[in-house]
Amino acid sequence: MTAPPATRILGTDAAAIAAAVRCLAAGGLVAFPTETVYGLGADAADGRAVARLYAAKGRPAFNPLIAHVTDIAAARALARFEADAARLAAAFWPGPLTLVLPKAAGCPVAELATAGLGTIAVRVPRHPVAQNILAAFGKPIAAPSANRSGHVSPTHAAHVLADLRGRVDLVIDGGATPVGVESSIVACLGEPALLRPGGVPREVLERTLGRRLAEPPRGADAAPAPPAPGMLASHYAPRTPLRLDVARVEPGEVLLAFGSTLAAGADKAARVENLSPRGDLIEAAANLFSHLRDLDAVGARCIAVMPVPHGGLGEAINDRLQRAARR
Ligand code: TXA
Ligand code: MG
16 A cells, blocks of 8 residues: 655745646646636646546546646647637636537547546636646646535635645645636537536626527436536535525524625624625635635534625526535
């Protein structure tokens, strides 16, 4: 048996970036910040590194990974871009958008990373640390969110360590991730479809496309199939049950608040975390996973969640809250 890796923690200076690149080149696992959430990176072309990555996350191997690259030119070596995909990439890369596209002939990404699909998810992150690592590594990096499978995504290095210490080689600590929810995923395999609401709001994507996004494909029996394989209902579950859209906090509950006017009974809650006291959805997205983790740690009977508006980043926030509530 090989010993579990001792997890090193480094900052974001040039020496740290160089260490990250050496580690990736040696088949190691490196957690690093992107503008959305922390990713757990492996050399996407190295099937053994990708296998270690699945093992570290405890993730089912049928769930494919996003290949991260520095720019559109690098993405074109992995995937085929039709007009809609090219328009979205030009408008939102680098940034919190992932495109699911037909795999290019000669795509170097390991079959295991794409779970044997004929399609590939590609993203160009804009976080400077992610960009520095990608540029210095010079090859695609497969990176799911850096959490144990089924846990909420990490927005701080401390979240990564809580889930993965001793299971990954290196954590690059770049502070809090600014967007806070994962990238929006759009499949361009026909009519563009939104597989996962995320950091680029639906309305903004639709304005660029000049038309509405299609609904994700459904199962043959018209039951809603998980749109992206990893979007299982309970994918983002804290241990504590959630109760959504509450107007009144019940005894024994902690409160996830939104806005300046708290739900009735908030003064009796053992703990209150406010996503955005000034009612700003961008701030709320950035705080979502961190506040969920903090409230989960209290060990309360239930997390009561105040209503969050649905427009803009509200779609992604409400999507994650609904998944966390279903169990
Ligand atoms: O913001 C993000 O996207 C973060 C950062 C680290 O980049 N990454 C992330 O990765 O959220 P992950 O693995 O936690 O979620 C990626 C989702 C999964 O639900 C997966 O099933 C889906 O993308 N996916 C990957 N390849 C796909 C494909 N070929 N077709 C459909 N869905 C795909
Ligand atoms: Mg994830």
